[in-house]
Amino acid sequence: MGETLNIFLKSAFIDNxxxxxxxxxxxxLAVSKTxxxxxxxxxAVIFVLGIxxxxxxxxxxxxxxxxxxxxxxxxxxxxxxxxxxVIASMVQLVEMIIEKVSPALYNSLGIFLPLITVNCxxxxxxxxxxxxxxxxxxxxxxxxxxxxxxxxAIVAIASIREKLRTADVPPALRxxxxxxxxxxxxxxxxxxxxxxxxxxxx
Amino acid sequence: xAETTVETKKxxxxxxxxxxxxxxxxxxxxxxxxxQVLGICSxxxxxxxxxxxxxxxxxxxxxxxxxxxxxxxxRNSIPSSIRMIVQLLVIAGLVQIVEIVLGAFAYxxxxxxxxxxxxxxxxxxxxxxxEAFAMGNNPKQALLDGIGNGLGYGWIxxxxxxxxxxxxxxxxxxWEIMNPLFAIVGGEYTLNNLMVLPASSLFVIGIFIWVQRxxxxxxxxxx
Numbered sequence: 149m150g151e152t153l154n155i156f157l158k159s160a161f162i163d164n165x166x167x168x169x170x171x172x173x174x175x176x177l178a179v180s181k182t183x184x185x186x187x188x189x190x191x192a193v194i195f196v197l198g199i200x201x202x203x204x205x206x207x208x209x210x211x212x213x214x215x216x217x218x219x220x221x222x223x224x225x226x227x228x229x230x231x232x233x234v235i236a237s238m239v240q241l242v243e244m245i246i247e248k249v250s251p252a253l254y255n256s257l258g259i260f261l262p263l264i265t266v267n268c269x270x271x272x273x274x275x276x277x278x279x280x281x282x283x284x285x286x287x288x289x290x291x292x293x294x295x296x297x298x299x300x301a302i303v304a305i306a307s308i309r310e311k312l313r314t315a316d317v318p319p320a321l322r323x324x325x326x327x328x329x330x331x332x333x334x335x336x337x338x339x340x341x342x343x344x345x346x347x348x349x350x
Numbered sequence: 351x352a353e354t355t356v357e358t359k360k361x362x363x364x365x366x367x368x369x370x371x372x373x374x375x376x377x378x379x380x381x382x383x384x385x386q387v388l389g390i391c392s393x394x395x396x397x398x399x400x401x402x403x404x405x406x407x408x409x410x411x412x413x414x415x416x417x418x419x420x421x422x423x424x425r426n427s428i429p430s431s432i433r434m435i436v437q438l439l440v441i442a443g444l445v446q447i448v449e450i451v452l453g454a455f456a457y458x459x460x461x462x463x464x465x466x467x468x469x470x471x472x473x474x475x476x477x478x479x480x481e482a483f484a485m486g487n488n489p490k491q492a493l494l495d496g497i498g499n500g501l502g503y504g505w506i507x508x509x510x511x512x513x514x515x516x517x518x519x520x521x522x523x524x525w526e527i528m529n530p531l532f533a534i535v536g537g538e539y540t541l542n543n544l545m546v547l548p549a550s551s552l553f554v555i556g557i558f559i560w561v562q563r564x565x566x567x568x569x570x571x572x573x
Binding site for chain 1: 384385386387388389390391394395431432434435438439442468469471472473474476477478481482547548549550552553555556559560561562563564570571
């Protein structure tokens, strides 16, 4: 249990997908104009990460590992395609749900909703899970943790950008330009957390 | 390189004004990286060296152009409920082709880039253009849009890589530049380690955006 909680905290706050690994940048920068849309997309990402991670774990363990289906044959070369297919179908599901439940949010997210499919944080998360050899429970906590980390990062930058609207930024840097630079600064600040282990504080 | 392509296309007379716009806009006023904010992750990852960025740019132009063409041809027969999976399968297939071709003809580049070539699948420019353009336009326009966006991505990528490699490693495509230059005045170049960090590419893109919008006032964010 302690280890599972540890993975959750670590993936959310220390090995943050956006600020430590720079994954999932496109939608992070493009949809962070207002806190409201940022929260919507953040929740969608938490959901997709939390769902795809255990599904991909099952696929990876029971279909793709050595001798899983046919003795002596490893199907691991299918990993990328299968993972992306699971992610694409989950995102399609989320898109349908959001379109039904909140058409306003659906319109403001625009193209970046289907683009969760190619949000590198999602596929990256699944690949990290494989390379770090997490178990089933750990992979759920890793998925939810990274989702929460991504959510917090996009909400943080959205609030900074909302405040910046009243600041005296050079016109040409307004909006996107300053968002890039702020993300760079946040990333550098986050580097000081690299390698920290929450278990050490017990 | 990007400019000459547009020039030769213009002379051939094959393309109307609209078609040239499709090719030209992504280079500047509708650039995938600096205006549409697509494909940032790979821009952060490969711009540490110019050679890597060049190979990446060529690979992406190929994948983006042909994925747009194929999806545009198929666009009326794809049910919208499974369109993402179809798009991804097409992209994945093309990326696989790039990987095999690179492995056969440019083995050193293939070894250096292996992971990132696979990650073209998750490069949002490709799928972004499929969703935003190829699903609703005819194959010829979709092909041009794909090439245009690939070129727009490519030139920003290479320009960033030139800056980062020059200041971070003091080299250009592996040749020593900074040290010989500084040796002329009897000095020595101290490497700028900030430029090696992934975070620095965010600053470089930020500065590019700053310059681009200073040159062209129409691109300034008015909201």
